[in-house]
Amino acid sequence: MDLPLKTDLSGKVAVVTGAGGVLCSVFAKALAAAGAKVALLNRTLANAEVVAEEIRADGGTAKAYQCNVLSREDLERCREEVSRDFGPCDILINGAGGNNARATTDKEYYEPGDLDAETKSFFDLDREGVEAVFNLNFTGVLLTTQVFARDMVDRSGCNILNISSMNAYTPLTKIPAYSGAKAAVSNFTQWLAVHFSKAGIRVNAIAPGFFSCKQNASLLWNPDGSPTPRTEKILAATPMGRFGQPEELLGTLLFLLDNGAAGFITGVVIPVDGGFSAYSGV
Numbered sequence: 001m002d003l004p005l006k007t008d009l010s011g012k013v014a015v016v017t018g019a020g021g022v023l024c025s026v027f028a029k030a031l032a033a034a035g036a037k038v039a040l041l042n043r044t045l046a047n048a049e050v051v052a053e054e055i056r057a058d059g060g061t062a063k064a065y066q067c068n069v070l071s072r073e074d075l076e077r078c079r080e081e082v083s084r085d086f087g088p089c090d091i092l093i094n095g096a097g098g099n100n101a102r103a104t105t106d107k108e109y110y111e112p113g114d115l116d117a118e119t120k121s122f123f124d125l126d127r128e129g130v131e132a133v134f135n136l137n138f139t140g141v142l143l144t145t146q147v148f149a150r151d152m153v154d155r156s157g158c159n160i161l162n163i164s165s166m167n168a169y170t171p172l173t174k175i176p177a178y179s180g181a182k183a184a185v186s187n188f189t190q191w192l193a194v195h196f197s198k199a200g201i202r203v204n205a206i207a208p209g210f211f212s213c214k215q216n217a218s219l220l221w222n223p224d225g226s227p228t229p230r231t232e233k234i235l236a237a238t239p240m241g242r243f244g245q246p247e248e249l250l251g252t253l254l255f256l257l258d259n260g261a262a263g264f265i266t267g268v269v270i271p272v273d274g275g276f277s278a279y280s281g282v
Helices: 022-033 045-055 072-085 127-151 177-193 215-218 229-237 246-255
Strands: 013-017 037-042 059-068 091-094 158-163 201-208 269-272
Touching: 013 022, 013 059, 013 072, 013 127, 013 229, 013 246, 022 037, 022 045, 022 059, 037 045, 059 072, 059 177, 072 127, 091 127, 091 177, 127 177, 158 177, 158 246, 177 201, 177 269, 201 246, 215 229, 246 269
Parallel strands: 013 037, 013 091, 037 059, 091 158, 158 201, 201 269
Antiparallel strands: none
């Protein structure tokens, strides 16, 4: 993999959650290409295994681990296995996340008559669906950090990088739970940065703009592959007029993890969004 920056992570142990997903699999490959030993944690082991095999085929060091970030037992087991296989964690990428259809409204706006219509409005959102979204996106970050940051405290040069979202700045229509959960991740990033500032751990986050992937495919594309009206709105509100490519997140990732270049940076959430967060619409 050709990297945009020459960040040297040789000797570092990087733990990536959600490593079988589109964005975090690219992160894992970049970390390995920069010299890190990468532990790929994913709820579905087979997805992480594919990525680990690709990394090893390219000469990197990686191993996949089955892990549900909402299970303290799973996380503790993975911490022990990673420590045994590679050593203590130096870099933690909290990338596991996602939305749930039960926490998504059918329409952008409530309109008269929706209470009695065959449509899922705000009033029909499922409590368990909303809780599932908050748990995966926020509680999973908290639990994973509680477990793996134990190996980071009082060691120099350790980093935690959370994956937030544009939703954290301005909530998107239809997905209130996901927007709220990502806002919590951004806030938690700042809290952790202060909390660990005397412990040798820097904590930052990336807030990706719009990247078309499996997680949001049903919102962005019709079954026949044509763009949905939502896609048209997104691109109209993105000054660069396109979706991002996962590789376009790597410059920010590697910069924030470079203790020489970013050693005095902690508690920031950097948008990588093609100008979406800067555009007022007029």
